[in-house]
Amino acid sequence: MDNCGPITAFIETTDSASVPISTQPSTSKQTSANSHVTLNGATNMNTDLIESDYSDAEEDLDIGSPKKMHVGVRRSEVGHLLRSEQGRPHDSDTEEEFHDPSMEILSLPSKCAEQAEEFVRKVWEAGWRVVHHHSLPSWLKDNDFLLRGHRPPTYSFVACFKSIFSIHTETGNIWTHLLGMIAFIGVATYFLTRPSLEIQWQEKAVFSAFFAGAILCMTFSWIFHTVFCHSEKVGKLFNKLDYCGIALLTMGSFVPWLYYSFYCRLGPKVVYLVLIFVLGTACIIVSMWDKFSEPEFRAVRAGVFIALGLSGVIPAMHYVITDGFFHAIDDAALGWLVLMAVLYITGALIYAFRIPERLFPGKFDIWFQSHTIFHIFVIAAAFVHYHGISEIANYRLTLGDCLESEIE
């Protein structure tokens, strides 16, 4: 089956090779130089995946072993494919007697497709072996306190999305915000479908900014964690979207809070809304910078988003000064807002310091790593904020329309 092009070439190359392969990470240049198998444009696998898989398989089983290994098992699998194709017994002697070369040419594409499909299936079956941190290419090395259970690069969206249902370092991160997204879609649907006698359209419009921010933040987040291992380009793009989501959640959270806290005071309301819009946009612009997503900027990232959230101290102080501290607690749900800020900041600090995996490297590879805890804090903070703004809105709406004396 020499006419099957790169597929056979790939299989033959891997089948005949028996040299040890180092488990050191391949560079992205090496990756692109490797043979790729393309099946209807849907699946792209390369030799890196295989090498990484097996490097880890050995390391996980025998930690103290030298970092050299053979890929004989996989090669025998691939070799079997080749043999099954090459050495397929003929149905009968008759077929050989009436051997027609034109028939062979006609059946070639389907045989190639069959062979390619089988090959991709085999690679896929063994492809969900997770790898050690040092087997990852540099662009996938984000947290060196998580030692094992990393997904290797997949170069396939199908493979990335299938990984949602397997266990690896990103499983907790994906599911926390996937479930968070579903929860917020549920709450938003309930809120926005209330009859207008219960909740008027103005309230629905104002709360929509918060719901949109929360849903977008969670959506960008779980999708980012899902496709992070696709390739460097895709990972970086979705990482930026993930940061945009945090800025959008913060901006969206400010809208109902400022709207109800400064209900009758148009001046401060507009000034603070413009301020958070400008600061949020600045955060999004900073997030577009390539270096921003690199591991050494972890603390800077946490600082930038904490600062964006803490810009809310200015309107909060304004309210306390004009209306008094106890009014702020009772009528503007200041207590809930402070709790929300504490949750966000605690989550961001856990994220920045990478607690607990920093203290116990390798012990939180899969569950309860800092990033997952940070996600849970974000969800909790968003729900606390929802409760807080609901209280402020309820209080403000029971007062009725603004009095002439209240309007600024």
Ligand SMILES: [Zn+2]
């Ligand atoms: Zn995340």
